[in-house]
Amino acid sequence: MTESTPKSPTRTRLLFLLPLLLVSILFGYFLWGLTTEGRDPNKIPSVLIDKPAPDFDLPALEGTSMPGFSTADLRNSGKISVVNVFASWCIPCLAEHPNMMKLGQRDDIVLYGINYRDKPLDALNWLEKHGNPYDSIGADTNSRASINWGVYGVPETFILDQSGTIRYKHTGPINPGQLESLIIPVIETLKAEKTS
Amino acid sequence: MISRLLCCLVFTLALFAHQPQKGALSFAGKAVLAVEPDEILPDPALEARAREISKNVRCVVCQNEPIDSSNADIAKELRLIIRERLVAGDSDREIEAFLVARYGDYVLFRPPFNSYTLFLWLGPFAVLLLGGTGLFFYFRSGRKASGTASAQSSGSSALSAEEQAELDRLLASDQEKGSRS
Numbered sequence: 156m157t158e159s160t161p162k163s164p165t166r167t168r169l170l171f172l173l174p175l176l177l178v179s180i181l182f183g184y185f186l187w188g189l190t191t192e193g194r195d196p197n198k199i200p201s202v203l204i205d206k207p208a209p210d211f212d213l214p215a216l217e218g219t220s221m222p223g224f225s226t227a228d229l230r231n232s233g234k235i236s237v238v239n240v241f242a243s244w245c246i247p248c249l250a251e252h253p254n255m256m257k258l259g260q261r262d263d264i265v266l267y268g269i270n271y272r273d274k275p276l277d278a279l280n281w282l283e284k285h286g287n288p289y290d291s292i293g294a295d296t297n298s299r300a301s302i303n304w305g306v307y308g309v310p311e312t313f314i315l316d317q318s319g320t321i322r323y324k325h326t327g328p329i330n331p332g333q334l335e336s337l338i339i340p341v342i343e344t345l346k347a348e349k350t351s
Numbered sequence: 352m353i354s355r356l357l358c359c360l361v362f363t364l365a366l367f368a369h370q371p372q373k374g375a376l377s378f379a380g381k382a383v384l385a386v387e388p389d390e391i392l393p394d395p396a397l398e399a400r401a402r403e404i405s406k407n408v409r410c411v412v413c414q415n416e417p418i419d420s421s422n423a424d425i426a427k428e429l430r431l432i433i434r435e436r437l438v439a440g441d442s443d444r445e446i447e448a449f450l451v452a453r454y455g456d457y458v459l460f461r462p463p464f465n466s467y468t469l470f471l472w473l474g475p476f477a478v479l480l481l482g483g484t485g486l487f488f489y490f491r492s493g494r495k496a497s498g499t500a501s502a503q504s505s506g507s508s509a510l511s512a513e514e515q516a517e518l519d520r521l522l523a524s525d526q527e528k529g530s531r532s
Binding site for chain 1: 429
């Protein structure tokens with residue numbers, strides 16, 4: 156009869172700590188989710204990473220001598236392409252513009268601009284005032300091309316490799332720190348891939 | 352036992368009834384109609400399908416609002432795209448696939464069932480099962496414990512000599528009182 160006595164009381168008491176342990180694990184997970192870089196719930200992860208450039212064909216921005224661009228320009232171009240979505244009405248775009256100017260000086264990339272839901276004249280004035288770093292600008296007045304790119308706000312920046320595959324997406328303005336720590340390293344990595 | 356089973360059943364049914372889409376739909380119902388007159392399709396059947404799809408599509412810029420009730424430019428454009436594709440003969444599923452290919456599962460309010468959402472969809476049932484098993488063992492061990500306790504009290508080792516003496520003394524005094532009255 157006495158063989159079936161319950162387990163030692165210390166073991167039972169330890170069992171009471173189980174909920175605390177579970178809650179601690181849960182809270183730890185929440186903390187990780189809240190504080191880890193790149194886990195901002197407002198930033199939609201791009202499904203287009205490692206996918207080829209989407210189908211689009213954008214006309215030139217009216218009033219510029221630069222041509223528009225399309226999917227064909229990006230696929231198998233043999234060059235690294237940086238596609239920046241911008242608009243003259245977008246204040247964060249202005250904030251990142253000096254960094255776009257820096258990128259525009261590089262001759263190892265082709266910098267494309269998608270002018271998102273903008274009036275051509277406004278865009279022209281904006282570029283005249285703040286400088287035009289782009290090698291080519293496509294006017295996406297109804298945002299159809301941007302939707303194909305999975306764009307949900309401006310600015311957004313995509314980096315494509317020589318074959319035209321999207322390798323990196325940056326949501327929001329690129330600040331100087333990010334230019335040095337994120338964007339340029341990606342470009343350098345893709346360049347190294349090309350030579351190897 | 353039957354009442355406990357009933358309780359479990361009701362709980363399970365409640366879980367089934369509470370689906371994410373329901374929340375999204377009631378939210379959409381309260382919001383102001385954002386679909387503009389020039390967007391509306393002449394075919395009422397197609398328009399109804401467009402509305403149904405739009406209610407499940409997240410506006411990517413105003414993230415907790417469906418495009419059906421959002422006034423954002425991009426939401427309007429997405430509504431137009433949905434309608435164009437419906438007119439072109441796409442199925443609801445094809446349209447959802449079109450959007451998911453660009454914006455990911457995130458764009459749908461009702462998450463699809465796949466390897467990423469496995470825990471989301473099955474999690475509640477796993478928790479229910481875990482809790483149910485826990486309860487089952489809790490009650491079973493409780494009954495067993497009370498069973499062993501009664502068995503022990505009927506055994507000879509239940510009381511020590513001192514306790515037995517104390518009990519005898521109390522009983523004796525009780526009897527004394529009884530005989531006196």
